[in-house]
Amino acid sequence: MCGIVGLISADGPERLASRVAAMNAAIVHRGPDDAGVHLAPGVGLAMRRLSIIDLSTGHQPMTTADGVALVFNGEIYNYRSLRAELETRGYAFRTQSDTEVILNLYHAEGMAAFARLHGMFAIAIHDQRRDELILVRDQIGIKPLYIARHEGELLFASEIKAILATLPCRPAIDPQGLWDYLSLRFMAPDRTIWAGIGKLGPGQILRRKLCSGDQSIETFWQADLTPGPFDIGRDYAREFADQFVAAVDSHIVAADVPVGAFLSGGLDSGAIVAAASELGHRAFHTFSISGDGAGGDDELPLARAVARRFGTTHHEIRMARSDYFDTLDDVVRAFDEPYGDATGAALYLLSQRASDHVKVALSGEGSDELLLGYTRAADLATLAKVERRYGPMPRPLLKLAARFVSPDRASIFRAMAEGGPGAYRRGMAAHIGWTISDAEKAAFWRGPDMVPSFDLVQGWYGLPDTAHPLAQSQQADFGTWLVEDLLMKADKMAMAASLETRVPFLHLPLVEWCQNTPMEARIGPPGQFRTKAVLRDYVATRLPDAVLNAPKRGFPLPIFPWFAERLRDAGGYVPISREFHNWISLEGLKPIVARACRNERRALEQLWGIAMFDRWCAVYAD
Template sequence: MNAAIVHRGPDDAGVHLAPGLALAMRRLAIIDLSTGHQPMMTSDGVTIVFNGEIYNFQSLRVELKSRGYVFRTRSDTEVILNLYHAEGVAAFARLHGMFAIAIHDPRSNELILARDQVGIKPLYIAEHDGEFLFASEIKAILAALPGRPAIDPQAVWDYLSLRFMAPDRTIWAGIGKLGPGQMLRRNLGDGRQTIETYWRADLTPGALEPGRDYAREFADQFIAAVDSHIIAADVPVGAFLSGGLDSGAIVAAASQLGHRDFHTFSISGDGAGGDDELPLARAVAERFGTTHHEIRMARADYFDALDDVVRAFDEPYGDATGAALYLLSCKASEHVKVAMSGEGADELLLGYTRATDLATLAKVERRYGHVPRSLLGLAARFVSPDRASILRAMAKGGPGAYRRGMAAHIGWTISDAEKAAFWRGPPMVPSFDLVQGWYSLADTVNPLAQSQQADFGTWLVEDLLMKADKMAMAASLETRVPFLHLPLVEWCQKTPIEARIGAQGQFRTKAVLRDFVATRLPDAVLNAPKRGFPLPIFPWFAERLRDAGGYVPVSREFHNWISLDGLQPIVARACANERRALEQLWGIAMFDRWCAAYAD
């Protein structure tokens, strides 16, 4: 198992054996390079292995010393171990960082696992023939099994719409994962176990407090977050730098804090055209005097990297930017061991919201706000299924449930009806029902906050953070995400909608972040429209399809799930360069590549 994830920790390895238990770890040395070896053990046998970083470990260390604990290392691992020794599982909620933790406690004869509050670090679990297995990547669990598990049909069905794995499952039947802010306690004597949630995001907006300076508060919180992510390292730290506000804000804060010899990394592709952000990234790098590195990727470079990407993910993954992040991480790892990234800003501060969204919600309120809910439910019987879903949702939750009714926050790649045309697997629960359920995660009737909560607990964790972890770790690079520093997240959770999108009539996405960068970033960056990833991936894909005369599957397993004849309408539209069809077919093609690597 340990050998399967050597890329996650090429610097060191360790094993702990006890009756009925074995722990192993690979270490990428970031803090306390000389004495931070794991597993680590207390004098009475409590043992820990840990992947991640704890940013408040120094203050916790001072507190624990005052309580009589003696430290033999300078590592954050020993701080976690002693904090758990002192406070038990209550310790996890006090950690500010990213982590997957395993603790063997012989005092209670337990194995305890914990995942960080936001879900930055993955932690997979499985049980086979009475043996309990866990790991940071699925490939380590697969290495311990006598054969491949069965593929979960519902996971495949949902993946085709989401382009990532649903939060409650993996592609393999019998292999699961701890969710963000969850811990597992397993009795090593009788095998009984529980999974508990020790922290839960709640993006219900607070009330606007007149006179309160939200912009200043955000600036203080954000600068502290960036500082903590740089100083908690005994190795060089850099940053991924696009031409956008999020990564630019990180570099601006690092410069303001006085950090020097700072490396930044940017990527673009041949033919990016108006989406090329290298000039904007270069302008930020020049303003703050970073040592800047650029990658200009050719089409062949991108497609040559895809097999490495598939093997790194372990599961089907349909976000087309994965290969670019992998190549960028490989470049960064030549110069630094840690790179900061801007994930989480959009999900925390409603960065995906558009002015048209507000106009639509206002229109819905005007049209349906006065209609009795019982009549909305009755009307749902006489309209199309899509419209009926919206009316039923509003019958239960009022006009504010409009977005829930249409599962509006997710950009559908393939609807349930479209999948039915080529699906060869058994009948499945509609993916639409899954996504609708995500809207109940928020304790609010505010439709924008409902969408935000759905994004934060699903798309952010299972797509963006999973990509950030696995693509960087495949290159033995650690990615850090200052926007998801726990104190900043908890501050943002309590802010009013106005701090996220501006006062009424003054719409601005990520309002407090825009206030922060207004005097720090170049005007060209401030005034640039929001762009997608700066690579012409789908035009490249269309060219390859036309060169091949259509889509040619590469795996045998693919045909057990998807009818190539039923897929032809999508293939034809993709060959004609229709963007939506290209996105649809891309997710299917990545499933095909995954089948070839893992299931054939």
């Protein structure tokens, strides 16, 4: 685990070396154990290393005798089996690292190598044989990789701050990126807050010829959560258990340092700790956090019960309001961009505590997105209602009706006119992160006219209209909310504390099994609605009853009540940055501020995302 940086430039050797060094210095927190640089005419690569595997001989960059140099951020969980295969093909190894496995596998198979990697990774390869720079991001998007083009140069890095460290001046704010952020509370895929800086997508490869500048991006893996047909002869619960336990085991054994886990009071992290214990991993640390005033939402007692059952060395943080708000500027610096998920600072504090004891922490991200953990019984009732009411209607009539109803309902009617009742979910564009509508933003927006964010989100519902509508929502969440909010938060907050997070639910073989399972494996058979049905079967005899029966809470911290108190103490919202006023009208914001001061949850969520943009402006843009 580390961070990588690099650039293609016409600079001379000394200037190139200086710029690569500045980029690498900007991400020292990602890898305080080691550093390495590869320089060649027109190209420079560098890395920072947090030593996890092969502590003594895993130095990067790694090179081949015929001119291939590689730097790599992440972990490969099937590297041992790949290594054994390569050895039978005549490849000799100098180290015990997964990095050398990637290097030799690429040498043997070229671009086909990357689809065979099970792990989380961002890879940069300078292949002098082909006069080419190659950038690769893992299939799920667990590790970020930012890219920028500036005056004919190509720059890349694990964090934006490394790119900013070598540009002559800060780029302009991207108005469309900001407009979409205000609705989503995270930056949309492909965009960042900075004009001219983007992201390589999950499962993508960028290839750039050094001499000609020709550049292409190809996708080597893409999620498809279309449910398969139910097979009465298959034991889905048993299959899931086998896949899940293998995923947890692979994430623990691929480390030469202590491993622990973040532990909430929920099913996902509890399942990870249960599997780790049953696999025989005994010296296991677990880490939990809550806040003063959490009341009935306090999950520490539930986490404590799981820790006791499996005999972990358990650590708890009881966070005060001042602890939370005092760390927000550090959180903003770590994210590089506006980020409106209020749990980021809590994860930052939890990661700091964990890094005192372990170098690797397992986390439960991905379970809800794979197994419909966000679904409610009401969603199924709505699906049935839509099917009954609109299923028999001719599609031309639905299209005509769209002209005479409200805009929100019209989009649903148009979607059904194109794809039938199953397409209504796409027409809703009911994305999980949606907090401010385009109409609400227009009341306080001071920037230029933008493409509606609703149009962007509607395009994320990419499964065929014949697919189950709940699967359509899964598909949208898996490629957007999961990657750009949850996984980005896990990477940025943990790496700011020099801690590696691993996500067993997103182990590629487990993902590929889950994405083809029928709806019955995700939410149970008709009449027996259970979110994450196969996971519930796994934990049913393993976790305490209090955990099994607890309602879903997300990350239950009293952040928004704290925020409302601060607003009332200040007499409303008072911006802290100058740049903020170029984009947001305080007059137009007054209705949201007033509702937030009254402790209305939706208004607090809306204002929180705006306030985090303000705080980001103060750190990066003023």
